[in-house]
Amino acid sequence: MVTNRTFTMLKPDSLEKGNTGAILEKINMAGFKIVAMKQTQMSKRDAETFYAVHRERPFFGDLVEYMTRGPIVAAILEKENAVEDFRTLIGATNPEDAADGTIRKLFATSISENAVHGSDSNENASIEGSFHFSGREIY
Numbered sequence: 001m002v003t004n005r006t007f008t009m010l011k012p013d014s015l016e017k018g019n020t021g022a023i024l025e026k027i028n029m030a031g032f033k034i035v036a037m038k039q040t041q042m043s044k045r046d047a048e049t050f051y052a053v054h055r056e057r058p059f060f061g062d063l064v065e066y067m068t069r070g071p072i073v074a075a076i077l078e079k080e081n082a083v084e085d086f087r088t089l090i091g092a093t094n095p096e097d098a099a100d101g102t103i104r105k106l107f108a109t110s111i112s113e114n115a116v117h118g119s120d121s122n123e124n125a126s127i128e129g130s131f132h133f134s135g136r137e138i139y
């Protein structure tokens with residue numbers, strides 16, 4: 001199993017606010033190499049599938065609405081210990097709890113609109129990367 005990769009999405013609020021370049025700069029400066037990247041927009045069905053684990057949560061409808069309201073940037077990132085280090089780089093789900101200097105502290109609006117996604121395990125990194133990219137799009 002590949003354990004040095006993670007998957008991220010710059011969520012619609014990041015693109016709406018013009019933060020794509022600034023967030024990618026933070027990701028690069030933290031030592032992550034981009035091995036796949038594209039701008040795309042998720043359909044309702046895409047978002048419901050991607051976040052299926054949260055189907056029963058009270059925020060699920062709002063989450064699907066948010067994630068489909070505009071384009072996202074999806075990327076696969078490579079670095080030693082990628083999953084854990086990227087979760088550290090983005091910070092807590094709620095930006096009010098996120099450490100200084102983290103991407104969510106700097107760029108998120110709220111617990112719902114929190115700028116970026118980061119995979120929470122090696123297994124999910126692989127599943128989520130494959131959800132958005134074919135083998136020919138990963139270098």
Ligand code: RTP
Pocket residue numbers: 054059063092093111112113114116117118119120
């Ligand atoms: P992500 O999966 O997007 O990287 O975020 P996460 O692991 O930090 O948080 P998770 O619990 O997986 O929640 C997924 C996304 O759902 C939205 N959310 N809203 N209103 C709320 O209480 C609430 N809680 C979560 C956020 O967009 C969160 O990132």
Ligand code: MG
Pocket residue numbers: 118120
């Ligand atoms: Mg999550």
